[in-house]
Structure formats: C-alpha cells, structure tokens
Amino acid sequence: MKRIIPLFICLLIGFSMIIQFFIPHPTSLEFGSTIYKWVIVLIVFALVLAIGNLIRHHGTKIRRQKKDWPYSIVTLSSMIGMAIIGLFWGIQAESLFQKIYLNVFAPLSATMFALLAYYMASAAYRAFRARSLEATLLLAAAFIVMIGFMPFGQYIHPRFPAFAEWVMRVPNMASQRGILLGVAFGAIATALKIILGIERAWLGGKE
Amino acid sequence: MKWYEVISTIDRRIIYVLLTVLVILPFFTRVTIPQNIMPQTQRLFDFIESVPPNDKAVIMTFDYSPQTMPECHPMAKALLKHCFARNIPVIGVSFDPQGPGLAVDAITSVVDRINHYATSKEDSLVYGKDYVYLGWKSGRIAAMLDMGESIAGVFPRDYFGTSVDSFPLMQRIRNYKEVAIAIVLSAAAYPDDWIRYPQTRYGVNIGAGLTAVMAPKYYPFLQTGQIAGMMSGMKGAAEYEKLVLEHGYARELGTAETGMNSQSMIHILIIVFILLGNIGYFFSRRQK
Amino acid sequence: MSTDPWIWIGAFLTLMIFSFLFKDNPFYKFGEHLFVGVANGYYIALYWHNSLKPNLFDPLSAGNYLYIIPLLLGLMYFTRFIPKISWLVRIPIGFMIGWGAGLAIPAHFQAEILRQLEGTVITPESFTNITAGIWSVIIMVGVVCTLVYFFFSREHKGILKPTSRLGIIFIMIGFGASFGYTVMARVSLLIGRIQFLLGPWLGLIR
Numbered sequence: 001m002k003r004i005i006p007l008f009i010c011l012l013i014g015f016s017m018i019i020q021f022f023i024p025h026p027t028s029l030e031f032g033s034t035i036y037k038w039v040i041v042l043i044v045f046a047l048v049l050a051i052g053n054l055i056r057h058h059g060t061k062i063r064r065q066k067k068d069w070p071y072s073i074v075t076l077s078s079m080i081g082m083a084i085i086g087l088f089w090g091i092q093a094e095s096l097f098q099k100i101y102l103n104v105f106a107p108l109s110a111t112m113f114a115l116l117a118y119y120m121a122s123a124a125y126r127a128f129r130a131r132s133l134e135a136t137l138l139l140a141a142a143f144i145v146m147i148g149f150m151p152f153g154q155y156i157h158p159r160f161p162a163f164a165e166w167v168m169r170v171p172n173m174a175s176q177r178g179i180l181l182g183v184a185f186g187a188i189a190t191a192l193k194i195i196l197g198i199e200r201a202w203l204g205g206k207e
Numbered sequence: 208m209k210w211y212e213v214i215s216t217i218d219r220r221i222i223y224v225l226l227t228v229l230v231i232l233p234f235f236t237r238v239t240i241p242q243n244i245m246p247q248t249q250r251l252f253d254f255i256e257s258v259p260p261n262d263k264a265v266i267m268t269f270d271y272s273p274q275t276m277p278e279c280h281p282m283a284k285a286l287l288k289h290c291f292a293r294n295i296p297v298i299g300v301s302f303d304p305q306g307p308g309l310a311v312d313a314i315t316s317v318v319d320r321i322n323h324y325a326t327s328k329e330d331s332l333v334y335g336k337d338y339v340y341l342g343w344k345s346g347r348i349a350a351m352l353d354m355g356e357s358i359a360g361v362f363p364r365d366y367f368g369t370s371v372d373s374f375p376l377m378q379r380i381r382n383y384k385e386v387a388i389a390i391v392l393s394a395a396a397y398p399d400d401w402i403r404y405p406q407t408r409y410g411v412n413i414g415a416g417l418t419a420v421m422a423p424k425y426y427p428f429l430q431t432g433q434i435a436g437m438m439s440g441m442k443g444a445a446e447y448e449k450l451v452l453e454h455g456y457a458r459e460l461g462t463a464e465t466g467m468n469s470q471s472m473i474h475i476l477i478i479v480f481i482l483l484g485n486i487g488y489f490f491s492r493r494q495k
Numbered sequence: 496m497s498t499d500p501w502i503w504i505g506a507f508l509t510l511m512i513f514s515f516l517f518k519d520n521p522f523y524k525f526g527e528h529l530f531v532g533v534a535n536g537y538y539i540a541l542y543w544h545n546s547l548k549p550n551l552f553d554p555l556s557a558g559n560y561l562y563i564i565p566l567l568l569g570l571m572y573f574t575r576f577i578p579k580i581s582w583l584v585r586i587p588i589g590f591m592i593g594w595g596a597g598l599a600i601p602a603h604f605q606a607e608i609l610r611q612l613e614g615t616v617i618t619p620e621s622f623t624n625i626t627a628g629i630w631s632v633i634i635m636v637g638v639v640c641t642l643v644y645f646f647f648s649r650e651h652k653g654i655l656k657p658t659s660r661l662g663i664i665f666i667m668i669g670f671g672a673s674f675g676y677t678v679m680a681r682v683s684l685l686i687g688r689i690q691f692l693l694g695p696w697l698g699l700i701r
Contacts, residue, residue: 009590016597039590041566043345044547054535074525079532085540104504121223125222125480129488145672175670178638182642191599230689403605469689
C-alpha cells in the first residue's frame with residue numbers, strides 16, 4: 001500500500017493532465033487550472049522545507065561556533081529582516097522591501113554574475129586548445145561568432161556578419177534542433193514510464 | 208623559460224586588469240562603431256511595425272533578474288519606446304519572482320521621459336489607457352493558459368492593487384484574441400512554456416528578448432516561425448535601440464549601444480588570449 | 496558623485512563582491528552571506544503574498560474547502576521527519592511528478608516534435624531559391640546526424656559510424672557558436688556593473 005497509493009495518484013493525475021490538454025472545454029480548463037493552483041501550493045511547501053534546512057544549517061553553525069559562524073548570523077538576520085519587512089509592510093512598488101531589493105539584492109546578485117566574465121576569460125585562455133579536429137571546429141565556430149557579431153566584424157570583411165549569422169542559422173540550428181528533438185523524445189518516454197509506473201526510482205526506499 | 212611558455216602561462220591577474228581597463232576605457236571615448244542588424248531583430252521590429260495603432264495590445268513579460276539586467280533591461284526600454292511611439296498599448300506581466308521591481312523601473316523611466324517631452328495631453332501616456340503592469344503571478348503555465356480565456360481572471364488587480372476592470376485598456380483587451388504578440392524578455396526557459404502552452408492552444412504570436420547564453424537554443428523556433436522575432440543579448444538590444452532611433456521613435460540611444468564598444472574590446476582581448484595560449488601550446492608540443 | 500545613500504550601499508556591495516577577484520576575504524564573505532539571506536527573505540515574503548495567501552488561505556477562509564486537499568498534501572511533505580509515517584511524503588511527490596509528466600507529453604509532442612519535424616522536412620518549396628534549398632539539405636542532414644550521435648541503443652558501427660561522426664561535427668559547431676554567444680553574455684554582465692559604478696555612483700558617464 002505504501003507504494004501502490006503514490007503510484008496510483010501519479011497515474012491518475014498524469015492521465016488526467018494528458019486528457020485535459022486535448023479537451024478545450026471550460027470544465028476541463030477549470031480542472032487543469034485548479035490542479036495547477038494546488039501544485040503552486042505544493043511548491044511553496046517544498047520551499048518551506050528548503051528554508052527550514054537553511055535555518056537548521058546556519059543555526060547549527062552558530063550554536064557550535066564552527067568556522068566562519070559570524071557570517072551565519074548575517075545570513076539568518078538578513079533573511080528574517082527581509083521577510084518581516086515584506087510580510088508586515090508589504091511588497092508594493094514604493095515599499096522599503098522593493099528599495100532593499102533594488103539596492104541590496106540586485107547589486108549583490110548582479111556582481112556575483114559579473115565575476116563570471118573574469119573567470120570565463122581566464123578559463124578560455126587556459127583551456128581552449130585546438131587539440132583535435134572537434135576542438136578546432138569548436139574554436140573556429142566560436143571565433144566566427146565572436147568576430148561576426150561584434151561591430152568590428154564588418155571591417156574584416158563586409159560579409160563576415162552574414163557568415164556568422166549563417167553559422168547560427170544553418171549548422172548551429174541543425175545541431176540545436178537535433179538536441180531539442182532528442183530531449184523531447186527522451187522527456188516523453190520518461191514521462192510515459194513514470195505515469196505507467198515502469199520508472200519508480202522516485203519512490204525511493206525499499207518498502 | 209622559453210617565449211612560448213611565457214605566452215601560455217600569463218598570470219590571471221594580468222588578464223583581470225586588462226579586462227577591467229578595456230571595459231572602462233570605451234566609456235570615455237567618443238567612438239561609435241555602427242551596428243549591423245541581425246535578421247531576427249529586424250523581424251521583431253517589423254512585426255511591431257505591422258501592428259496597427261490603437262488596436263491590439265502587445266504583452267511584454269518581464270522575466271529577467273538583476274543579474275541579466277544589462278542585456279534585457281535595454282531591450283525592454285527600446286521595445287516600450289517603439290510601442291508607445293506607434294500608439295500600441297502595452298500590457299506588462301511577470302512570471303519570474305525577480306521581475307516586478309525591474310519592470311516598474313523600465314516602464315516608469317520610459318514613460319517619464321516621453322511625458323516630459325509631451326507637448327499636449329494627447330501626447331502623454333496614461334496608465335490604464337496606454338499601458339498597465341499587472342505584476343507577478345506564480346504558477347506560470349496555468350496563468351499563461353488561463354489568460355487565453357480572461358486576462359482579468361488571472362490578474363484581477365494590477366501590481367499597484369487597482370482593480371483591472373477599472374482600466375479602459377483592460378475593458379478592451381480581454382484575452383489573447385486582442386493581443387498582437389507576447390514578447391518574452393527572459394533569462395530562463397520561459398519562452399519554451401509560451402510556445403508549448405498558449406501558442407499551441409491559442410495560436411498566440413511569440414517574440415523574444417533573450418540573454419546571449421540562451422539565444423542559440425532558440426534558432427530552431429525562429430526557423431519554424433514559432434518565434435516571430437528575437438533580440439539576442441546586448442547586441443540584440445543595441446540593434447533594436449538603433450532601429451528605434453533611426454525610425455525617429457526615440458531621442459537617443461540606450462545603454463546597450465554604449466556597452467557594445469566595451470564588448471568589442473573584450474572580444475578582441477579574449478580572442479588574442481586564446482590565440483596566445485594556442486600558439487604557446489603548438490610550439491611547446493613541437494619541441495617535445 | 497551620487498548623494499543618494501541607497502546608491503552608495505549598492506556601490507559598496509558591488510565592490511565587496513568584486514574584491515573576491517583579488518582573493519577570498521571577509522568583505523566578500525559578508526556580501527555573499529548577505530545575498531543568501533536577503534534572497535531567501537525576498538522569496539518568503541513574495542511567495543506568501545502572491546502564492547500561499549491567494550491560492551490557499553484566501554480560498555479556505557472564503558469557505559472553499561476543496562483547498563484542504565493541497566493543504567494536506569503540502570503537510571505530508573513534513574512526514575519525512577516522522578519515521579513511522581514517512582512513506583506519506585511519496586503522495587505529494589507522486590502528485591507533482593504525475594502532474595509534470597502528464598503535462599509534458601502533449602506539450603513536448605506538439606511544440607517540439609511535430610513543429611520541429613515540419614521545419615526539417617524538405618519539400619519542393621524548399622528549392623524555390625537554390626541556396627535556401629542547399630541550406631535545407633544541410634539542416635536535415637545535421638538534424639539526423641545529431642540524433643544518430645545521441646542514439647545509444649545500438650553500437651555505432653556500419654552506416655551509424657560515419658553518421659554519428661558527422662553528428663559530432665555539427666554538435667561541435669553548435670557548441671562553439673554557443674560559446675561565442677556566452678562570451679557576449681558574461682561580458683554584458685560586467686559592463687552593466689561598470690556602467691553602474693561609473694554612472695549613477697561616480698557620475699563620470701551619462
């Protein structure tokens with residue numbers, strides 16, 4: 001029973017979603033939309049679980065005074081502070097919550113990602129070697145795109161940008177589509193296996 | 208140490224310093240290298256050009272985060288300028304939780320500037336008549352599908368808490384039948400959902416403004432017409448800014464165009480470094 | 496130079512994170528931990544106002560008791576901490592997985608398989624323009640060879656060997672092109688930060 005009930009729920013919901021997609025009747029749309037609202041609620045519960053884990057992790061670090069524990073105070077207090085501001089004073093456009101979002105969260109997250117520019121440049125210099133035919137092709141395609149899409153590309157040859165565009169539109173497109181189709185076939189096969197209960201790894205455990 | 212060993216083991220800090228200097232320098236030079244326009248950007252521009260004024264609306268989805276603001280924010284502003292200049296109403300929505308703050312910033316900065324130069328009341332943009340921003344909704348797939356029946360049903364109130372039914376624009380635009388195109392400005396796979404769900408069911412036209420990392424993946428959809436047009440990365444944004452300026456829809460270029468000079472410098476720098484690394488590798492292998 | 500304290504906060508936080516390029520240091524660690532905290536706090540408030548309240552508590556308080564189902568399903572997530580009934584956690588997981596799988600099948604099939612195959616097949620119209628016709632042939636060959644490369648159910652021998660070899664060539668060109676685009680993306684993010692420091696903060700550029 002510990003396995004049959006979850007498998008049955010999976011089968012039931014899976015099939016009803018497939019059927020629902022092909023019937024554009026208002027009742028069917030209403031059904032799909034209700035199920036989706038439940039899914040939203042479930043996602044939030046999963047998020048609660050994740051945040052619970054985060055609090056536990058940093059709480060333990062502070063209690064046991066592990067390495068760098070004062071930073072855990074920064075994380076926990078800023079999380080609680082931000083949540084309280086949002087929960088009690090609202091999240092509308094002119095709120096303090098949005099001010100903190102735009103002037104604390106945004107610069108921090110944007111700069112974290114900006115660091116990638118440095119790492120990418122240094123990694124490309126270190127690792128990008130024309131060791132084989134495949135690697136050479138990869139390098140050539142990268143150069144064509146990098147030169148062709150920059151404004152200076154047209155000064156190397158007036159048709160260089162068009163050539164770069166062709167690389168994107170023909171060989172790149174073909175490989176992207178191949179991968180897309182492969183992924184789509186794979187996703188459908190896996191989805192079917194899950195709904196029909198052939199793939200049961202998600203149940204975990206023995207019982 | 209041989210010369211080829213030197214050029215293939217340059218310290219990373221030298222690369223970092225050069226990179227920083229070359230990003231900053233172009234901001235203080237007055238050189239602007241003209242942009243060529245990529246076909247997919249032109250297609251998106253032409254699509255908006257073909258939308259009759261004061262008729263169907265354009266949905267813009269602000270689904271990017273602060274990390275990718277330098278790419279998507281100028282796209283949003285250029286598109287807004289284009290739509291407003293052609294009297295095409297805009298409905299803004301977000302399905303990414305990080306979108307709303309940036310959406311409000313983009314919309315208010317464009318609207319304030321247009322209204323600043325407006326000579327008459329008719330030239331000014333009015334919230335609720337010319338544009339609305341409906342805010343963020345969790346559960347995007349259901350929301351995208353339900354908007355095909357009723358946009359106000361999914362967003363009963365706008366981002367600022369006003370009832371959507373009170374806006375003249377939303378009384379006229381009820382669902383996708385009155386929407387010319389939905390343009391997804393995004394840094395994640397949001398266009399996939401737009402293509403899979405509302406387009407398959409309601410036949411909505413989809414446009415995209417994507418980060419450069421994502422753009423190559425969407426070429427297959429451009430070829431099939433599932434995406435009507437696309438801006439890719441900062442270059443796409445700069446191209447759109449240029450098109451909007453050339454057609455007299457804007458007074459000046461945006462931030463993407465000025466950023467492109469730095470882009471050019473860094474691209475040259477990275478190419479040079481990759482070449483140096485390979486020359487070093489080639490000669491050291493020959494020695495062995 | 497800006498007189499807005501918020502801009503100064505943004506600028507300092509930006510510099511704190513950039514300091515990591517020199518080496519790991521307390522300023523970076525502070526910024527990093529602040530980021531994790533603020534981000535989670537942001538999501539808590541946002542999901543409460545826009546997800547949990549309108550999709551669970553509002554309908555429940557309005558007397559729509561159907562919403563007890565998602566509440567119970569959600570609470571089942573926490574049974575994983577109670578060994579005796581921990582199997583109940585499989586129910587919300589089964590619900591979510593079933594939903595995702597059911598939704599994926601028709602959507603992937605229509606948008607990604609049918610339409611993409613339509614775009615690949617060569618028809619007489621593909622040859623209205625001779626160069627466009629040649630490109631269509633290359634596209635079809637590329638798509639087929641890429642798919643063959645990922646076909647692992649059979650050993651790549653005989654006809655499959657050269658086909659998958661051609662497939663990897665297309666894939667490498669695709670990856671190279673993607674790398675070229677990625678350079679542009681990553682550099683854009685850095686340009687954005689520099690624009691912020693030089694513009695709104697220092698007032699050196701417009």
